[in-house]
Amino acid sequence: MVALGIAIGIGLVLTVSATASGVKTAQGDVLHALYGIGTDITVTKTVTPGTGGPQQFGGFPSGSTQISRETLRPAPGQSTMPSSDVSKVASLPGTAVATGGLVLTDTSLSGTIPSFTPGTRPSTTVPSGSGPSFSISSFSVDGVQISTSGVGPLGPAQMTVGRYFTSAENTTHVAIVSSSYATQNSLKVGSTVTVAGTALSVIGIAQVASGAADVYIPLGTAQNLSGLGDNVTTIFVSATSATKVSALASEIQKALPGTTVSTSADLAQEVTGSLSSVSKLATSFGTWLAVAALVVAFLIAGLLMMAAVSRRVQEFGTLKAIGWRTRRVVEQVMAEGLALGIVGGVIGILLGIAASAIISAIAPSLSATFGPSYATGGRAGFGGGFGGGFGRALAGSRTVLVHLTAPLPGGMVGIAVALAIAGGLVAGAFGSWRAARLRPAAALRRVE
Amino acid sequence: MTIEASTAKPARDMRDRARVNAYELTDVRRYFTKNRQTIRALDGVDLTIARGEFLAIQGPTGQGKSTLLSILGGLDHPTAGRILFEGRDLATLHEVELAELRATAFGFAFQTFNLIPTLTAQENVEAALVPFHTPSDQGRQRAKEALDTLGLGDRITHFPSELSGGEQQRVAIARALVKGPKVLLADEPTGNLDEQMRDEIVGVLEGLWRDRGLTLVVVTHDSTVARRAQRIAVIAGGRVRSPEGHDTALKRL
Numbered sequence: 086m087v088a089l090g091i092a093i094g095i096g097l098v099l100t101v102s103a104t105a106s107g108v109k110t111a112q113g114d115v116l117h118a119l120y121g122i123g124t125d126i127t128v129t130k131t132v133t134p135g136t137g138g139p140q141q142f143g144g145f146p147s148g149s150t151q152i153s154r155e156t157l158r159p160a161p162g163q164s165t166m167p168s169s170d171v172s173k174v175a176s177l178p179g180t181a182v183a184t185g186g187l188v189l190t191d192t193s194l195s196g197t198i199p200s201f202t203p204g205t206r207p208s209t210t211v212p213s214g215s216g217p218s219f220s221i222s223s224f225s226v227d228g229v230q231i232s233t234s235g236v237g238p239l240g241p242a243q244m245t246v247g248r249y250f251t252s253a254e255n256t257t258h259v260a261i262v263s264s265s266y267a268t269q270n271s272l273k274v275g276s277t278v279t280v281a282g283t284a285l286s287v288i289g290i291a292q293v294a295s296g297a298a299d300v301y302i303p304l305g306t307a308q309n310l311s312g313l314g315d316n317v318t319t320i321f322v323s324a325t326s327a328t329k330v331s332a333l334a335s336e337i338q339k340a341l342p343g344t345t346v347s348t349s350a351d352l353a354q355e356v357t358g359s360l361s362s363v364s365k366l367a368t369s370f371g372t373w374l375a376v377a378a379l380v381v382a383f384l385i386a387g388l389l390m391m392a393a394v395s396r397r398v399q400e401f402g403t404l405k406a407i408g409w410r411t412r413r414v415v416e417q418v419m420a421e422g423l424a425l426g427i428v429g430g431v432i433g434i435l436l437g438i439a440a441s442a443i444i445s446a447i448a449p450s451l452s453a454t455f456g457p458s459y460a461t462g463g464r465a466g467f468g469g470g471f472g473g474g475f476g477r478a479l480a481g482s483r484t485v486l487v488h489l490t491a492p493l494p495g496g497m498v499g500i501a502v503a504l505a506i507a508g509g510l511v512a513g514a515f516g517s518w519r520a521a522r523l524r525p526a527a528a529l530r531r532v533e
Numbered sequence: 534m535t536i537e538a539s540t541a542k543p544a545r546d547m548r549d550r551a552r553v554n555a556y557e558l559t560d561v562r563r564y565f566t567k568n569r570q571t572i573r574a575l576d577g578v579d580l581t582i583a584r585g586e587f588l589a590i591q592g593p594t595g596q597g598k599s600t601l602l603s604i605l606g607g608l609d610h611p612t613a614g615r616i617l618f619e620g621r622d623l624a625t626l627h628e629v630e631l632a633e634l635r636a637t638a639f640g641f642a643f644q645t646f647n648l649i650p651t652l653t654a655q656e657n658v659e660a661a662l663v664p665f666h667t668p669s670d671q672g673r674q675r676a677k678e679a680l681d682t683l684g685l686g687d688r689i690t691h692f693p694s695e696l697s698g699g700e701q702q703r704v705a706i707a708r709a710l711v712k713g714p715k716v717l718l719a720d721e722p723t724g725n726l727d728e729q730m731r732d733e734i735v736g737v738l739e740g741l742w743r744d745r746g747l748t749l750v751v752v753t754h755d756s757t758v759a760r761r762a763q764r765i766a767v768i769a770g771g772r773v774r775s776p777e778g779h780d781t782a783l784k785r786l
Contacts, residue, residue: 399645399647400647400649402647403641403643403647403649404649404660405608405632405635406606406608406635406641406647407635407636407641407660407661407664407708407709408632408633408635408636408637408661408663408664408712409632409636409660409663409664410629410632410664411628411632413663413664524608524609525607525608525609525632525635526603526608526609
């Protein structure tokens with residue numbers, strides 16, 4: 086019973102730790118999805134309110150007509166910066182690597198639409214039934230500065246099938262697709278994917294975090310297809326040292342006024358949704374729950390140990406009667422408590438491993454939503470061309486789904502062993518307190 | 534207060550061995566408080582026990598027999614009075630000093646044997662040598678010799694649950710004897726045994742007393758056991774009575 090009490094306490098601590106670790110991993114996934122691998126800082130520029138104006142798919146002919154349009158645009162509300170800004174950032178002290186990228190959304194619209202005067206904002210309700218109808222589909226596209234540095238939305242290390250871009254392919258019609266997009270659309274190396282009405286050859290498939298872009302194309306190609314010229318929407322920056330990130334962010338802000346400079350720490354704070362809730366739960370409530378459970382488990386173990394000593398009153402009384410000093414009896418009880426603690430620790434670690442596996446197996450996906458200032462992730466999704474106001478409204482948030490796992494951190498097993506020993510000593514101390522107060526005459530107590 | 538004792542069975546020459554008293558108890562009192570009531574377990578006991586004497590303590594249940602044995606063995610402190618053991622007053626000794634005396638001078642045998650159930654017969658006997666920090670190989674050897682003496686040489690690896698009541702009591706006696714005590718104190722040592730085993734255990738105790746010159750004090754209800762003692766101290770109402778011989782003492786019970 087004593088060992089079981091300790092085991093439950095240790096098991097609970099490990100479970101909470103594993104969950105917290107899983108949440109942290111999930112957060113890391115989300116941040117990578119938005120941020121790019123190895124990136125410490127991102128620089129973006131948002132459209133100044135009032136200057137965006139209505140965005141359209143182009144001049145629609147008047148009157149009801151069949152249309153089919155495909156556009157490749159930056160995320161709503163997001164503006165561009167000249168590529169020379171990338172060089173400016175790269176030259177700042179504290180910058181290790183700076184790469185530019187275009188975060189775009191390819192939106193297709195097809196069907197029949199009613200006539201309207203150009204410039205008039207249409208209804209945002211998609212008509213249905215027998216009346217005018219059209220369908221919209223979109224996928225996310227990242228223009229990637231070809232680099233082996235690994236900084237940016239896609240690096241060579243993420244390739245699972247095929248290959249990464251070569252430096253000679255900056256303006257060629259090639260693409261790399263995410264494994265999930267490839268599965269959804271039955272794409273493989275050698276297939277063709279259409280971006281902005283242009284067929285691109287798939288040269289590789291990459292494993293990217295959930296929520297990252299669907300299609301990756303060379304930056305030059307992206308600039309050509311989107312018509313954005315020598316511009317980027319995002320600058321991905323890697324600092325020379327983690328301690329310099331904050332200072333570098335300030336420097337970039339000075340060098341590029343009017344831009345939004347965000348660090349991974351800022352982004353993490355902007356995460357909301359169930360992932361954030363679970364994160365807060367795991368880090369605050371979960372920690373307290375684990376501490377409380379541990380204290381209660383140790384107290385229960387201690388009381389059970391006292392009860393165990395009380396049941397063995399004749400045994401310990403006998404040891405005192407045959408000349409054992411109280412100190413020697415206390416040592417005996419402490420040693421037994423320690424042994425029980427170790428047994429409880431082993432059981433607790435097994436319980437923790439089992440619980441961690443169960444959580445990983447059954448845990449639902451968690452959502453993470455990001456604020457509007459992080460436009461790197463603000464992919465258009467539905468919006469895009471139905472007027473700036475509507476587009477910007479949608480740009481306010483982005484939700485990413487991640488699967489929660491509960492990996493047991495290796496260091497926690499060591500801590501669990503230490504806790505088990507502590508628990509055993511606590512239990513032993515309770516028992517010893519009881520044993521030390523036993524009169525040797527207790528040995529004469531007769532058992533009826 | 535009257536002290537009563539009789540010498541009815543001079544099994545050996547007591548004149549030399551009783552020259553010095555093992556115990557001299559003077560007005561020993563032991564009171565307990567339970568539910569705000571004072572229980573006078575011992576209420577002015579005066580008693581002298583000679584070295585090498587075999588004394589039986591008899592009396593009705595709850596009259597202080599075991600309390601007296603506890604005090605004789607340094608297991609309990611008296612509320613008042615003096616208990617001289619070889620010139621040292623047990624009433625004034627600290628627990629550490631009493632533990633040392635229990636380890637070296639006193640051996641105990643209990644009605645319920647009080648063996649540690651998770652230890653073998655040999656390990657139970659070795660437990661009595663723990664206070665001496667005896668090296669384990671020597672401890673094992675001495676435990677084996679003690680068990681051999683009591684006819685249990687072939688049961689040393691057996692656990693208490695694998696032994697009969699008589700065998701368990703013999704292990705307990707071996708545990709008491711392995712350290713070479715001066716006094717053997719037995720609390721109803723045959724209380725849980727049938728007649729045959731009772732006779733066997735009493736024979737063992739009597740043999741050890743005779744052969745080793747021990748002072749043997751046995752608390753017993755059993756008149757058959759008491760008759761084997763040199764002297765019977767009858768305790769009633771927390772005091773020792775009966776100066777007569779065995780027959781008279783037994784009739785009073």
